[in-house]
Amino acid sequence: MSMAEEIRRRAEELWPTIVQDRRYLHQIPEIGMDLPQTCAYLKKRLDEMGIPWQVCGGPLPPQMTADYMAAGFPEMKRAEGITALIGSGAPCILLRADMDALPIREENDLLFRAQNGYGHMCGHDSHAAMLLGAAQILKEREDRLPGTVKLLFQPGEETGAGARMMVDCGALENPKVDAAFALHVQPLEEAGRLRYSMGVTSASLDTYIIKIKGKGGHSSIPQCCIDPLMIANQVYQAVNLLVGRETNPAAMVALTCGVMRGGSAVNIIPDQAELHIGVRTLDMGAAEHLARRIPELTEHYVRAWRGDVRITEFHTPCTYSREPLCRELAEALGQIVGPERMAVIPPMTGTEDFGYITREVPGMFCFLGAGAPGSPPLHSPNMVLDERVLSLGAALYANAAAAWLARRQNSGEEEGT
Template sequence: MAISAEEVKKRAYDLKDQITQDRRYLHQIPEIGTDLPKTSAYIKKRLDEMGIPWKDCGGPIPPKMTEDFVEAGFPRMEKETGVTALIGHGSPCILLRADMDALPVREDNDLEFRSCSSTGHMCGHDSHAAMLLGAAQILKDMESELKGSVKLMFQPGEETGAGARVMVEDGALTDPKVDAAFGLHVQPTDRTGEVGYAVGVNSASLDSFILKIYGRGGHSSQPQLCTDPLMIMNQVYQAVNLLATREADPAAMVALTCGVAKGGTAVNIIPDEAELHIGLRTLDVEAAEHLKQRIPEVIDHYVKAWNGEYDLTIFHTPCTFSNEELCREMVPHIGEIVGEENVHQIPPMTGTEDFGYVTKEVPGMFAFIGAGKPGNAPLHSPKMILDEEVLPIGAAVHANAAIAWLEEHGKENN
């Protein structure tokens, strides 16, 4: 007998107090980056209490990646403390993902459980982890009725753009092989319980170029004896912006921003070094591939033309892609929880989400769930507050989507 959505929803609301307790505890211990020792320890403790087997996933980060992140201004991160867990048995297997890292943003509100550190869960990842823990309990209680297995992915480092990559490279999608994946993100500016999703590309890729230019400093009265890195930086700045306007299709969404441009200490001194940080976002895969190649070429030619040298560090986070067939299968079962009138197709977001590393490998769906109302402080704001009524709803959406997908695809193996 199939497990009904009503039963899933009832069990989620029965767990509301526990899910809220989990969320509030995680909210008070925000950690940033890929190394989240306190957060991961709590996740594993809760999985142990539910009798759900788990594995560490991520492990040591390659030294080059560590140094690249330091160059980009992140804290030194030498390991990733991701966690995977398994409920059910055999194939097919669906993965449910929750990110759990915080932001380097000091929280500015009067919640009794607010973070008192210089970091805060202002992107709602604490609620993602809590909702997935709630779904885990529902699925564990119904484990004998599952038509396959559910893998849980508790992921650090989403805000670095590479946390999912590290877990995927460490085998998060294997043993058992993952056949489909689902991710959910809260949205405090949407009405609680509304779900929005985009078919196809649903988040922008992000390519970051950290450029350090080395010249030869000296007195401004003798520029002929110097190589001016600030002048070179200015030339590169103009050239890469022209690329976006002249070598990308105007129909493509391309946003290129140089968010850091620095160097020098005094008006009469030509410095030895300058630094430029370039960020490229686009929803167009072809445009991304072209500009990813052209930006380093332009940098190389301009720096060398003016007798400079340089170091270039590049980060890439791909677009997240929602599989059309999977969306068609999932939407009715999301609607069973939130009401079909509350599930809407929306435009892709111009922000970036590293769930794209998962959807590059397996069919996936990524959706936003409202956790507030229009006019609320947005994600990443120090004043962002979530409506905790979303917590049991999100847990039920996760669980029902997994159960229903297994019910349908498990039949194919029988």
């Protein structure tokens, strides 16, 4: 029996445990960077497997806490993820699972649905449970691993910066990570199918919370006021023109103003106005250009009309899957799902903060079908996953790592490129 067959069979045996882990996590959804109940459960499970773990994270800077609260997140004073090691020595491959939920109330008939007003409607509970299953498989094969598998249970993916916090806190060091792999469930795809992109895999997302300070007063004397709503309107038009006049028409750029607010009555010019602008693109050059120009243009327009402005920025880069690593890992992944159930697809226009990791080390990101076409999508309050894929996900994680390490041993390679 091949290594892949052994891993697949063991994952199927562990399926009831993986389901149990997933359902427990599903009932305790937490959002943001600080997930105490989720982390406590994962630490307990790793202890039961005899896998050493460490907390990865620490206090958040007060300004970052304030910025995220301004963006609508609850108060987050710290970020906490978990890293765990299986095996020893170089090389080292990282397996990442995100574990945060969404501020969405779940609406379905599941007996284990969440009751606290939040919901795992992006499937991160299943990612964490599948990685626990892979951990069990790899721990049982630890004496046959020619190197190290590092597990990363990551918070704050939905903030767009959880992976950045983990990188900043040393998740890719001690031991040094040489390659990284992550997967994501997709309820719109037939269960068991695997999809991935090579090169740019997901869009970047740059968010600007623009707070304009004017000078309020009676609408009958506008000459005595500074109208922040008028300024906001001009800013919105100006930044939209940037897309059509300063980015390559071949680049996919989507700019959206999701929030524009200010004022309380028709006969009052308010003191303040606020815009929340998001820019998604698959073109890294366009992202860099707009990240310079949007703040610059905003400040000039606001100053031209004698206002003041404060801009809070959040930046999540494109996830980039290195082609050589994808081709290598695709063979190992195909041994689990069957090569006929795999396909290369165009990059997604959504955003995934695994990009912070693929900026530092070679990485691969893929989607595991966990539903069927026409099913409620990710981020829907009605989203439901086919739990039969949980053993597949565990086997994909485990075989990707074991096969990558085995190839390094056989070829003498030390890099993941």
